Amino acid sequence: MSDDGTPDAIGVRVARTRKRRGLTQHGLAQRARYSRSHIAQVEAGHKVATPAFVAAVAAALAVDPAEIYGQPYRGHTRADDRVHGSISDLRRAMAYVEVGPELDAPPRTLAQLSAAIDDALELRHQARHIQLAARLPGIIEELTWHVYEVGGPRAWTALHRAHNLAASLTRRLGYNDLSGQIMERATVAAAQSQDPHLPLMITHRRSLLMMGVAAYGPALRLLDKSIRSVDRSRPDATEVLGALSLRAAVVAARGQKEADAWHYYGQATEVSRAAGEPALDEHGTDYNPGNLAIHGAAIALELGDLDEAARRDEEITEPVLLGLAAERRAHHQIDMARVRAELSDYDRALAQLLAADRTAPQMTRYHPSARGVVAHLMDARRTVPEPLRRLHDRMSI
Known part of the structure; x- marks a missing residue:
C-alpha cells in the first residue's frame, strides 16, 4: 500500500x-x-x-x-469484500475427492442442478461476480455428492460445467492456485463424462493460465492438438473448433507470432461462415460473429498494432456490440481503453473505461487491465476529471 x-x-x-x-x-x-x-x-x-x-x-x-x-483485490469492509467471501466455501467444496460431502439436506435433482448451472452461466455472461461466487459452492457440493454417491456421465458432465465456471471466476479474481486446482478436477470430470469434446474445452480454459505465465509455445501446441482432435460430426463441433481457434489466435498474438495469430483467426472466421454464423454457447464460449469481431481488435492489440486495433474497433457497429454478453462487451471496452491510453488519447480511454463500468461494474472493478489504465490516466492527466476520480476511488476500496 x-x-x-x-x-x-x-x-x-x-x-x-x-x-x-x-x-x-x-x-x-x-x-x-x-x-x-x-x-x-x-x-x-x-x-x-x-x-x-x-x-x-x-x-x-x-x-x-x-x-x-x-491481486486479489480485497475490500476493507464486509460489503466491499463480498465477492471474496465465497472463496473459502469454494476451497471447501473442492476438498471432496472420491467421496461425497455430508449435506444438511437432500441434494437437488440433476435436472434442477443443470438449470442452476444455466442460471450461473448467465450470471457469468452478465459479469455478476458476487452473485456467481455465492451460488457455485453449493452447486459443486451437491454435484460432487451425485457423482460419488450415484455416478453416471450426466452427473459428471454437469460437475464439469460447474467446475469450469468456478475456474474462470477464481482466475479472474486472482486466485490462480485455486483456479488451477479446479481445472484439474474439471479434467477428471471431463474424462468421466464420456463426451470427447469436454477434454478439448479443458485445453481452451487451461491455455489462459498458461498464457498468464508466458508459456505461449506449449499453450499453442496444446490448442493445436485439440483443434486436430475435434470430431466434426458432433453437433457442438462448430463452437468447439471456433472457440479453440480463437483462443489459439490470442495466444499466438500474445507470443508475437503474427502470422500464426491471423491464421488461427481466419480459421475461426471460416468455421463461423461455414456454419451460417450462428450464436453458440453450449460450452459457455459465447461464440458468435460479434465475438469474432472484438477478437480481431484484441489480436491487433496483443500484436502491438494499436492503429489496427483502433480501426477494427471503429468498424464494430453499436448493434453488434450491444448484442454481446456484458462480460464480452466490457472486456472489449477495457481492451480499447488500453489502446487509447497507449495512443495518448486519454479522453477516449476514459470514455471506454466508463462504458465498461456501466456495462459490467463488478468485472471492471476487479479487472487488472482496467485498474492499470485508471492508474495510468491518473498519472497522465494534469487535471483529473471527476468521473475518473470516482472510478479510481471505487477501485481503491
Missing part, C-alpha cells in the same frame, strides 16, 4: 519485487526480454503494464502474476 492507503501501482510492485530479487532494471530486461527503458517507464508509471509484460516479468522474477497485479 502507498502512504495514502491506496493500493500500489503495478510499476511500484515490479520495482519492489525486482529489488527483492537483487536485480537491476538491466538484469530484469535480460530475463524478461523487454528493454530496460520499457521497464523503467512501467516502473515510473509512464507506460501501461500490458498482460504480456506482466506475464514476462512474473516469469522472470519467479512470482505469480497475481503478485505483480496486486
Whole structure:
C-alpha cells in the first residue's frame, strides 16, 4: 500500500519485487526480454503494464502474476469484500475427492442442478461476480455428492460445467492456485463424462493460465492438438473448433507470432461462415460473429498494432456490440481503453473505461487491465476529471 492507503501501482510492485530479487532494471530486461527503458517507464508509471509484460516479468522474477497485479483485490469492509467471501466455501467444496460431502439436506435433482448451472452461466455472461461466487459452492457440493454417491456421465458432465465456471471466476479474481486446482478436477470430470469434446474445452480454459505465465509455445501446441482432435460430426463441433481457434489466435498474438495469430483467426472466421454464423454457447464460449469481431481488435492489440486495433474497433457497429454478453462487451471496452491510453488519447480511454463500468461494474472493478489504465490516466492527466476520480476511488476500496 502507498502512504495514502491506496493500493500500489503495478510499476511500484515490479520495482519492489525486482529489488527483492537483487536485480537491476538491466538484469530484469535480460530475463524478461523487454528493454530496460520499457521497464523503467512501467516502473515510473509512464507506460501501461500490458498482460504480456506482466506475464514476462512474473516469469522472470519467479512470482505469480497475481503478485505483480496486486491481486486479489480485497475490500476493507464486509460489503466491499463480498465477492471474496465465497472463496473459502469454494476451497471447501473442492476438498471432496472420491467421496461425497455430508449435506444438511437432500441434494437437488440433476435436472434442477443443470438449470442452476444455466442460471450461473448467465450470471457469468452478465459479469455478476458476487452473485456467481455465492451460488457455485453449493452447486459443486451437491454435484460432487451425485457423482460419488450415484455416478453416471450426466452427473459428471454437469460437475464439469460447474467446475469450469468456478475456474474462470477464481482466475479472474486472482486466485490462480485455486483456479488451477479446479481445472484439474474439471479434467477428471471431463474424462468421466464420456463426451470427447469436454477434454478439448479443458485445453481452451487451461491455455489462459498458461498464457498468464508466458508459456505461449506449449499453450499453442496444446490448442493445436485439440483443434486436430475435434470430431466434426458432433453437433457442438462448430463452437468447439471456433472457440479453440480463437483462443489459439490470442495466444499466438500474445507470443508475437503474427502470422500464426491471423491464421488461427481466419480459421475461426471460416468455421463461423461455414456454419451460417450462428450464436453458440453450449460450452459457455459465447461464440458468435460479434465475438469474432472484438477478437480481431484484441489480436491487433496483443500484436502491438494499436492503429489496427483502433480501426477494427471503429468498424464494430453499436448493434453488434450491444448484442454481446456484458462480460464480452466490457472486456472489449477495457481492451480499447488500453489502446487509447497507449495512443495518448486519454479522453477516449476514459470514455471506454466508463462504458465498461456501466456495462459490467463488478468485472471492471476487479479487472487488472482496467485498474492499470485508471492508474495510468491518473498519472497522465494534469487535471483529473471527476468521473475518473470516482472510478479510481471505487477501485481503491
